[in-house]
Every structure is written in C-alpha cells, then in structure tokens.
Amino acid sequence: MTDIDVAKEMIAALKSWVDNEVVPHASEFELPDEYPTQMALQMASFGLFGATIPAAYGGLELDNITYARIVEELSRGWMSLAGIINSHLICAKLITRFGSEEQRQRWLPTMATGELRGCFSLSEPDSGSDAGALRCRAERDGNEWIINGTKMWVTNGERAGVVALLARVPDSDGTDSGGITCFIVEKTPGPGNQSGGITVSPKIDKLGYRGVETVEMSYVDHHLGEDQLLGGDEGIGNGLRWALAALELGRINVAARGVGVAQAAYDAALAYAKERQAFGRPISQHQAIAFKLAEMATKLEAARLLTYEAARKADAGERVDLAAGMAKLFASETASELALDAMRIHGGNGYSTEYPVERYYRDAPLMIIGEGTSEIQKLIISRALLAED
Amino acid sequence: MKVVVCVKQIPDPALPGELDPSTNYLKRDDKLILDESDSYGVEMALQLVESAGGGDVSLVSMAPNGAVGGLRTALAMGAEGAVLVSDAALAGTDALGTAKVLAAAISRMSPDLVLAGVESSDGYTGTVPEMIAGALNIPSITFAKQIQIEGGNVKVQRQTEAGYDDVECPTPALVSVTAGVVEPRYPSFKGIMAAKKKPVEELDLSALGIDSSSVGKNGARQETVQVTDAEERQAGEIIEDDGDAHEKIIEFLGELKVI
Numbered sequence: 001m002t003d004i005d006v007a008k009e010m011i012a013a014l015k016s017w018v019d020n021e022v023v024p025h026a027s028e029f030e031l032p033d034e035y036p037t038q039m040a041l042q043m044a045s046f047g048l049f050g051a052t053i054p055a056a057y058g059g060l061e062l063d064n065i066t067y068a069r070i071v072e073e074l075s076r077g078w079m080s081l082a083g084i085i086n087s088h089l090i091c092a093k094l095i096t097r098f099g100s101e102e103q104r105q106r107w108l109p110t111m112a113t114g115e116l117r118g119c120f121s122l123s124e125p126d127s128g129s130d131a132g133a134l135r136c137r138a139e140r141d142g143n144e145w146i147i148n149g150t151k152m153w154v155t156n157g158e159r160a161g162v163v164a165l166l167a168r169v170p171d172s173d174g175t176d177s178g179g180i181t182c183f184i185v186e187k188t189p190g191p192g193n194q195s196g197g198i199t200v201s202p203k204i205d206k207l208g209y210r211g212v213e214t215v216e217m218s219y220v221d222h223h224l225g226e227d228q229l230l231g232g233d234e235g236i237g238n239g240l241r242w243a244l245a246a247l248e249l250g251r252i253n254v255a256a257r258g259v260g261v262a263q264a265a266y267d268a269a270l271a272y273a274k275e276r277q278a279f280g281r282p283i284s285q286h287q288a289i290a291f292k293l294a295e296m297a298t299k300l301e302a303a304r305l306l307t308y309e310a311a312r313k314a315d316a317g318e319r320v321d322l323a324a325g326m327a328k329l330f331a332s333e334t335a336s337e338l339a340l341d342a343m344r345i346h347g348g349n350g351y352s353t354e355y356p357v358e359r360y361y362r363d364a365p366l367m368i369i370g371e372g373t374s375e376i377q378k379l380i381i382s383r384a385l386l387a388e389d
Numbered sequence: 390m391k392v393v394v395c396v397k398q399i400p401d402p403a404l405p406g407e408l409d410p411s412t413n414y415l416k417r418d419d420k421l422i423l424d425e426s427d428s429y430g431v432e433m434a435l436q437l438v439e440s441a442g443g444g445d446v447s448l449v450s451m452a453p454n455g456a457v458g459g460l461r462t463a464l465a466m467g468a469e470g471a472v473l474v475s476d477a478a479l480a481g482t483d484a485l486g487t488a489k490v491l492a493a494a495i496s497r498m499s500p501d502l503v504l505a506g507v508e509s510s511d512g513y514t515g516t517v518p519e520m521i522a523g524a525l526n527i528p529s530i531t532f533a534k535q536i537q538i539e540g541g542n543v544k545v546q547r548q549t550e551a552g553y554d555d556v557e558c559p560t561p562a563l564v565s566v567t568a569g570v571v572e573p574r575y576p577s578f579k580g581i582m583a584a585k586k587k588p589v590e591e592l593d594l595s596a597l598g599i600d601s602s603s604v605g606k607n608g609a610r611q612e613t614v615q616v617t618d619a620e621e622r623q624a625g626e627i628i629e630d631d632g633d634a635h636e637k638i639i640e641f642l643g644e645l646k647v648i
Binding site: 009010013042051062 | 465
C-alpha cells in the first residue's frame with residue numbers, strides 16, 4: 001500500500017501542476033486536436049507512466065486508490081491526459097500479471113519511464129461490447145505467429161511501441177471457434193504503413209477526448225516471435241479472461257475520470273453561479289440554481305465514494321467486478337449529467353468555447369462508452385447480484 | 390561542489406494567517422510549507438550541481454516544533470539532505486538572530502556556495518541572507534538571475550533596474566536568488582517517495598553552541614511595535630463608452646505617467 005503521506009504529497013504536487021499548467025492551456029490543445037507533448041513529458045517526469053508498474057521493474061507500484069486519485073486529478077484538468085496513461089498501464093498490467101519473467105524484464109522497465117509506450121487493442125469494427133466475437137487471427141507457423149485482422153479504437157496506437165493485442169488462435173481443425181489469446185506486438189511509434197504489415201490509420205476525429213490519438217490498426221501477415229505470446233503456451237485461449245481482468249483496473253480508471261470531469265463541471269458551475277448576476281443578485285441565490293448545485297455536489301460525492309471503494313476493494317485483493325462496475329456506471333453517468341447541468345447554469349456562455357464546460361460536455365460521453373458501456377456495466381452488476389443469491 | 394540552500398518554512402499563504410498579539414509575529418503552529426521564494430534557490434542549486442556533473446545540495450532551515458513539511462518538498466525536488474534548527478528558545482527571534490543561528494548551522498556544513506531567496510514571503514525583511522554572509526565572514530552577492538561556478542569563483546548576473554551587472558567573487562560565498570529567474574521543478578513521485586528517507590539532522594541551540602539568551606524574544610533587538618491593517622483597495626473608476634472612452638483611458642494612463 002502506498003504511504004498515505006506520500007500519496008498526499010503526490011496529489012498535492014499533481015494538483016499544483018494541473019492548476020498551473022493544464023487548466024489554463026488544455027483548450028489550446030484540445031480544440032485543434034493537438035497532442036500535448038510537453039504535458040506528456042511532465043507526466044513522464046512525475047513517473048506516471050510507471051504508476052502501477054511494480055517497483056522491481058522501475059515503476060512506482062502505487063495502490064489502486066492512489067492511482068484513482070491521480071486519474072481524477074488529471075481529468076479535472078483535462079480528461080485526455082488520463083487516456084495517455086490508461087491503455088499504457090492496462091498493457092503493463094497484462095504483462096505484469098500474466099507475462100513470463102523474461103517478458104516482464106523485456107518491456108516493463110522502459111514502459112515505467114514512458115520511454116516505451118504501450119496500448120491495448122481489443123475492439124474491432126464489428127466487435128465492441130461483444131468482445132468474444134473478435135475476428136483478428138493469430139496462426140502458428142513453426143516458431144512464429146502470423147497475425148491478420150483489423151482493430152478499432154486503439155488509443156495511443158500511434159505513439160505506442162508495444163501493443164497488447166487480442167487475437168483468435170484457430171482450433172486445430174482450422175475453425176475460428178478457438179481461444180482468444182493475448183500477444184505483445186512491437187511496432188515503431190508513428191503513423192502510416194510500417195514494416196511487417198502493420199498499418200496505423202490517421203487519428204480518428206472525435207467529438208471529445210481530443211489531443212490523445214485514437215486510431216485503427218490493421219495487420220496483414222504480421223509475424224510475431226513465440227516470445228511475444230503473452231504467458232507462453234499457457235496463454236493460448238486465456239486472452240479474453242486476462243484482458244477482462246486488466247480492464248477492471250481500466251474501469252476504476254474510467255470511473256475516476258468521471259469523478260474528475262464531474263468535479264471540474266461542478267467547480268465551474270459553482271464559480272459561475274456566484275459571479276453571474278440575474279434579477280439583481282448572483283444566480284446562486286436563486287433557488288433553482290442553488291438546488292441544482294446541491295444535487296450536483298451530492299452526486300459528485302457519491303461517485304467519488306463509489307470509485308474509492310472499488311479501488312479500496314481492489315487494493316484489499318477482494319473481488320471488484322461488482323464494485324468497479326457500479327463505480328464506472330455511476331461516475332460516468334454523473335460526469336455526463338453534471339457537464340450538462342454546468343452548461344445549463346452557464347447559459348449561453350456554456351455553449352461557447354470560451355468556457356471549458358463545453359469540453360466537459362463533449363468529453364463526458366466517452367466514459368459512458370469506453371471500457372464497457374453503461375449497459376455492459378448493468379449486465380456485470382446484475383449478473384454479480386444474481387449470482388450472489 | 391557542495392551547495393547549501395537556506396529554506397524557510399512558512400504558514401500556507403493560501404490560508405488566512407494570524408498574528409501572535411504578544412509578539413506581533415505570524416503564528417506558526419500549523420503545518421508549514423516551503424516558501425515559494427526559496428524554491429528558486431533550490432532549483433538554482435540543483436541546476437548548478439547538475440551542470441557541474443557532481444556535488445550535492447543540502448538544505449538548512451530554522452523552524453518551530455521540528456517542522457519538516459517544507460524541507461520534504463525541497464528534498465523531493467532533489468536535495469540530498471537537510472539540517473533543521475529547532476528550539477523552543479528561538480520563538481520571537483528577529484532577523485539578526487535568525488542569521489546567527491543559520492550561519493552557525495551552515496558553518497558546520499562547509500559549503501562552497503550558500504544560496505538563499507532574496508526575501509521570505511511572510512517576513513519580507515530581505516536582510517537575512519546578507520547578515521548570514523556577514524556572520525560567516527564570506528562575500529555576498531544579491532539579486533542573482535544567473536549563477537556560474539568557474540574555478541574557485543562564482544560569477545553572477547546581478548539584476549538591476551536597468552538590466553544586470555556581471556559580478557564575480559571567490560567562493561565560499563553567499564548569493565541571494567531573485568524569485569522567478571528559474572522555473573522550480575515539480576518533484577517526481579519517486580523523489581517524493583525518496584524524500585521520506587532522506588536525512589534531516591535536527592539541532593538545538595546547545596548543539597550549535599549558541600547562548601539561548603542571545604536569540605529568541607529576549608535576544609531580539611528588533612521589535613514590531615504596532616501592526617495596522619493595509620489600506621483597503623478602492624473601487625476603480627468605470628468608464629462608460631460614449632464614443633470617447635479611449636480618450637479618457639489615454640488621459641488616465643497619461644496621469645499615471647505610464648504612457
């Protein structure tokens with residue numbers, strides 16, 4: 001567990017950076033969809049690319065609750081920054097938990113510094129919530145694996161040097177019913193066609209979650225070594241189970257992002273409501289607005305507590321599917337509601353790019369969709385509840 | 390190269406401060422943080438040691454109740470260790486007494502260079518660094534915007550109203566660093582973790598061989614006799630634009646002699 005005083009100082013240092021360097025400049029990068037290179041470098045200086053990587057491989061080995069607070073703080077400034085480290089750390093989590101010692105030594109130390117960036121690649125054009133339907137194939141050819149398929153929504157796909165790729169290994173009879181398996185693909189960071197049959201599309205133009213690149217990646221007869229099969233032969237057919245386990249960390253991350261965006265929306269709404277005058281007094285003194293602020297603050301607090309509780313359970317080694325599902329569902333929906341509430345309180349100004357609330361409004365839906373939609377969370381929650389009976 | 394940085398730990402300026410009515414000094418009972426003015430000295434010291442390719446940066450501070458919060462921040466930035474002077478008899482010490490205490494602590498550390506902020510953000514006397522140099526009998530250069538060590542000399546660009554002067558003196562020397570001339574680094578999280586384990590040597594007056602009657606409230610030759618509230622800022626003049634607002638603004642700025 002991370003020392004509580006150390007965690008407090010980390011969050012204080014991060015808060016100071018977010019207030020001074022992120023909040024005033026986020027829109028300068030977000031609106032033109034520009035990658036925040038300097039911000040990413042400072043995140044690397046803090047050590048955030050190694051946040052949850054074990055200390056033995058050069059990481060900070062922070063517990064989940066500290067990581068959640070970091071993600072929350074980054075997202076309060078600009079949600080995309082949390083995206084820069086999230087899929088990187090999901091990739092690192094897969095290598096840490098399920099990779100061989102040799103695989104850990106090979107990738108984790110450079111991932112911990114941010115020198116090597118990772119991403120996670122599960123979704124496909126026809127397979128999102130229905131992850132088990134993925135079609136990307138990995139076929140064994142002597143001592144190699146040959147990958148063919150197309151992957152969608154690969155965040156950090158351009159800058160990544162390693163990709164945790166989920167692909168289907170056909171059964172011995174050649175049918176596609178075989179197991180989903182995780183491979184670690186090595187690629188050259190950058191866009192376009194790469195040697196070895198990898199193509200990285202130009203970044204997808206998105207409503208929000210801008211600045212950080214999300215790409216499509218295709219593989220045509222891309223060759224991988226045996227040593228890139230995660231966990232060796234034991235990993236064949238275990239990929240989806242492992243990926244879903246790693247995504248539980250992702251769900252806590254997305255819940256914390258929701259809390260951060262909701263906090264930013266609430267802060268903006270509160271400040272504006274105290275300042276904006278209507279009918280001779282600040283609008284915060286009109287009950288319609290005051291009650292809205294009260295509801296916002298209450299939902300925000302509930303979202304935060306659910307998120308911290310899920311993180312605490314993960315730290316205690318307890319099962320977290322239910323808690324992480326609830327936190328992710330509630331915090332992402334809260335972020336969306338509070339972003340709209342903040343916009344309502346801002347009136348016409350909230351609709352303008354001069355104020356950041358329009359960004360919160362565009363960013364919030366990502367959390368409802370990414371790492372399992374709200375509907376998938378309800379499925380996870382209800383299955384866990386019914387299984388408890 | 391060994392650099393010692395004087396670091397003051399002050400009450401958080403973001404919180405409302407309170408004066409002790411018996412001394413008219415700021416109360417320092419709550420958690421103390423690193424004075425931002427001193428973060429520039431710490432950053433300058435770290436840069437000097439990094440560019441020299443070796444050496445170490447140590448901190449020296451005087452604070453009540455063994456406070457180390459601000460020191461930990463500077464240690465997390467990269468300083469190697471710290472000396473803290475803390476003694477109940479130091480309550481009410483004036484600027485000269487503070488300088489004597491810090492000088493006694495610094496002399497045990499045998500530095501090549503001592504850095505300090507120009508002035509603290511809570512006391513603002515702006516006299517302590519030069520008094521430390523006096524007590525140590527070493528040269529002092531004020532208002533540095535850039536520092537270089539060459540051979541046995543320190544070369545300083547000393548900020549002036551018109552620009553800067555190039556000033557040079559032999560080491561050991563004390564240099565006060567102007568706020569804002571370098572960008573203090575954010576501590577890395579590994580730095581924050583490591584700072585918990587870095588050595589902070591706590592000394593009292595007897596360890597420094599200082600007679601307690603020569604410092605503290607009794608030894609103080611400076612007294613704050615009266616404190617009055619600063620004049621409240623007056624509301625500004627609002628110029629309504631009837632087509633001639635620009636002329637009124639130009640006239641106003643002309644009266645202030647800023648254009």
